[in-house]
Structure formats: structure tokens, C-alpha cells
């Protein structure tokens with residue numbers, strides 16, 4: 591593609607509870623140039639969520655202003671709230687040889703790829719629905735009705751991910767799953783079109 595630079599855009603999508611946050615944290619420890627993208631949202635913070643860490647919490651007017659100024663590479667409305675990915679995270683990765691990690695859903699990942707075709711779309715799949723349910727319960731962050739909703743959404747998200755993404759990693763054994771994710775990033779760094787040492 592014409593804009594390809596060494597900077598990598600990596601989208602990790604998964605049904606909630608499959609382990610993408612756990613995997614992303616390990617990537618950030620191993621790759622000092624990695625930046626975890628923090629999305630904008632108009633929903634209110636839940637529990638211990640902090641602005642600037644979990645999301646940038648903004649009101650609808652500010653969200654629209656930022657959208658109009660071109661500050662979001664993609665956005666969506668989910669359950670009546672707006673969510674958007676900051677364009678500046680893409681720009682920073684592109685200009686600094688970085689690694690931007692996006693923890694967003696399949697539709698958001700596909701929109702980033704439509705604008706930036708070299709985006710890596712990685713789908714993290716739970717080993718089974720039973721294991722997913724157990725992880726959601728053991729995590730102890732969601733109420734029962736939220737767990738039920740997340741399980742209902744999981745099947746559709748897996749179907750969409752498997753039909754449109756580049757890579758799938760089944761997160762059964764965590765170390766094995768992480769080794770696969772790291773290999774994808776390392777291989778991508780070696781891609782000739784990302785290298786400055788072209789003949």
C-alpha cells in the first residue's frame with residue numbers, strides 16, 4: 591500500500607472475557623514502543639474506570655466536535671453511546687516506528703483496516719463458550735445480567751471475526767497464545783515493505 595511505514599497498527603478483537611486485555615498488557619511489556627489506544631466514549635465511567643486510562647470520557651457535544659475536527663479514525667454508536675478511536679494514536683505509530691494496539695470490536699477493526707489496509711486484524715477466540723463463561727465469572731467485574739448479555743453477543747462476534755480477520759489465536763494456554771501473538775508482531779516487523787532498507 592502507498593502509505594506503508596514501519597509503524598504497525600494492531601487490532602485485537604474478541605468476545606469480552608476471551609483474554610485480549612491480558613494479552614495486550616504482555617505485548618506492552620515486551621515492546622517498549624507499543625501504545626495502547628484509549629478510545630473516546632460518551633458513556634459514563636463504571637466502577638473504578640478512570641478517564642484517560644480506560645476511556646477518555648466526554649459529553650456528546652465534545653465527541654461531535656472532535657469528530658468534526660477529524661480526530662477519530664473510526665467511530666460507532668453502541669447501546670446508545672458513541673465510541674471512537676483517536677486518530678492521533680494512528681499518527682504517532684506511523685511517525686515513530688511504533689506499535690499501536692487497539693482493543694475494539696470487529697466492526698471498529700474493519701473500519702480502521704478500510705482506511706489503513708496494512709492494519710493487522712487479530713481475533714482472540716476463547717477455547718469454548720463454557721470456558722468463556724467461567725472466565726467472565728472468575729474475573730468478578732460484571733453483574734449477572736452483563737455476563738448473560740456478553741455470552742449472547744459472543745457467538746456473533748466470533749462468527750464476524752472468523753470471516754473477516756487476518757489471524758485467529760485460540761486463547762487456551764496463555765503462554766502459548768501470547769507466543770503466537772508475539773510471533774505475528776515480530777514477523778510483521780520483518781516485512782520488506784515496512785523496512786527502510788529497500789533496494
Ligand code: ADP
Pocket residue numbers: 604605606607608609610611612613725726728729761762763764765767
Ligand atoms: P477481555 O479483555 O477479552 O475481556 P481479560 O483479559 O479481562 O479479557 O480476561 C478475562 C479473564 O480471563 C481474566 O480474569 C484473565 O485473567 C483470564 N484469562 C485470560 N487469558 C486466560 C487463559 N489463557 N487462561 C486462563 N485465564 C485467562
Ligand code: 5GP
Pocket residue numbers: 629630633664665666668673674675693694695697698699
Ligand atoms: P463498553 O461500554 O462495554 O466498554 O464497550 C461497549 C462496546 O463498544 C464494546 O463492544 C467495545 O468493543 C466497543 N468499543 C469500545 N471502544 C470502541 C471504539 O473506539 N470504537 C468502536 N467502534 N467500538 C468501541
